[in-house]
Amino acid sequence: MNDNRKLIEELAGKIKSGEVQPWKAETVLLEEYGVSAPDHFQIAALSRRECIEELTGYTFNYLEMPEKPYLLQWRCPKDNSIWQMEAMDADTACTQCGTALEPYGTDEDRYRPLVNNYVGGKEEYYSSAGQIKVYGDVDKTFTNLLAYGPGFGSIGISVGCFRINKLGGAEVKVGRWAGAARNLGYVFESEEEREKAVVTAKEILPSLRKEMEDKYLAEFSGEIYEVEFVRRQHHGQFFTYICFYTRFEHARGHGVTSAAVGFARGRLDAEFNAKGVTFIQSLIAMGFDGDLKPSPRNRRGRYVSAQVKVPIPAYEKMSKTGIDKLMSYMEIDRQGVMQEQGGFAYSGMGGEIIPALYRGTKVNPRPYNVSCTENVYVEIRGEEVIFGVELPNLEVGAASNREGPICPTAREVLKFMGIGTSSEFAAAAAAITLAGEFNFTLLHLRGEMYASK
The missing domain is CATH 3.30.70.420 (Hydroxymethylglutaryl-CoA reductase, class I/II, NAD/NADP-binding domain)
Known part of the structure; x- marks a missing residue:
């Protein structure tokens, strides 16, 4: 690892300055630095970690970095199913039929990332998802470390954070109780x-x-x-x-x-x-009090909202379409959620984004389905469009106590993120959800979501 020290420092500096986007670190190592696969996975993750340490002033002590932080592809010769398993996993038998798996793919493409923007963790894989600036009832910048899982969600949130920060940050309102x-x-x-x-x-x-x-x-x-x-x-x-x-x-x-x-x-x-x-x-009679039951009448948790104001011409430039297309997109999606699916609020991707924060921080409660209740809203006021999210039932205890112990890794993640109180957790949850929704909506409007070539 000492052999790569200068390389890690150099790449971390480029990520911090914005010269290299964090999710492109692996590609840059392969194409510009000539690093061979799969070594580039660990160097990229360590570079992102170093950048986060420099931004926050903290040092990682508990969030582990595996020796082989990547997946290997395997094939079952019996049914040709393709498996992707952590490289450290020595059990290479098909769990469906017990047949010994065979290596799949060439030396170049057999390796896969654990998750996008990986920064550490065993079993629970953590992704960096940028920084988000908030003001209002909470005034600070959160450094987002999420256990998002597979897919491009962490990258989408990072891009959303970047866009919102350029617009001055997200205004948050957090209920006192x-x-x-x-x-x-x-x-x-x-x-x-x-x-x-x-x-x-x-x-x-x-x-x-x-x-x-x-x-x-x-x-x-x-x-x-x-x-x-x-x-x-x-x-x-x-x-x-x-x-x-x-x-x-x-x-x-x-x-x-x-x-x-x-x-x-x-x-x-x-x-x-x-x-x-x-x-x-x-x-x-627990059926009445809303425990684990999202509903419009549920009175558990804390209310929090986050919104961003965008001049209409600026939004039209970002979305590459007219503001009327945003409103019609929101309406067709709202009707799908509320009239077809029977939702009581217009929820978007919150059910995927919010659990990534709970899994990463391990705060109480572990069942977070009520906390994922979300309402997305868009309003036109004068020459501005207001894009916001509300989380009316965010349940959280951010302290490690008898309400729910928080393991050292998760407490470290909370520290890196800048979360010390339940109110700050709520503000971070709303802002991160807003960033994801804001960027995903732009991708839909531009026709870039799930676009295949």
Whole structure:
């Protein structure tokens, strides 16, 4: 590696200055420096890492660089299926039939990158996705390290970041509070008994809320801001939902909210029994509170939005078409999402972009499907077009604590990115999503998305 030290420093300098685009480092090494495959993969990754270290002032300590950071292609002689596996993988048997795989391709094309813009990681492969400048409720520049996976997404986000930075950055708005919710369900034989239960519950609610906050929510400075009573019926059974909504400034609060509501169930059961209120069943009715269920009514997580303002002539130059084509593209896509697929918001690529951030940073929660709820919007105001994204339910706890430990590699990634708080995570998520959506839309308008030659 010492033999390549000067080469790595030189290429890192060219990447930092903009002379070489980071995703072209491998090609430059092959064509301009005469480096042979597969050695160019590691040199390119190390050059990108060095550039990131210089930009951020930090040093990589935990994000590993494998000895052979590339894929090898294999072929199953039984069914001719083509396999791409990490070069370090010694198990070269077809997992479908058990046949020994054979090398596939010439010496030049048998090697493939682990992911585009690779910068390190084993099993979880990390990509560099540029830097994005934000202002508004959060004012800083994020250095994007994503576990995006295969495809050109990380490159597309990098290009989007570059374009948005040239326009002055993304304006972000971040909600102060992150919400959590947990729900109790009660089943009664009559409406009269149900009403007695509601009255009884509301009588003890002030003292019960204080107990829940003191015993469970205080650790994360949380509070109960609303308790909702909803009545439903199924044939001869009468239901009551009692949903507790909590909020936290710096934590996700899911676990302590669940514990607090479990405590409330015991207190309410005892109070109903003492007051002669008869119920058939009491339970934690999670179907109501939105856990793992994206919906327009979901009140979990933190709201965050990011948008960029572009003079209409500048956007038309970038898109190589008129602004009316942008509006018609957005409408045909919106109808496809909302009227044909039944979506409750106009979501774009957020379901692919946002998980790349969660996988890379390993923050709580691990199931991030609610957090991927996204609304893309485009507005014309005067002589400007406003392109933005909203993430209304971004759940996150960015601290490594009993809400969810974060491994050293992921904590290092958070540090490199510039994320120290849940609000900053939210701002980064929205800005990165905006960058991807902004660039992908331009590619669609120019007819360059999935264009085959």
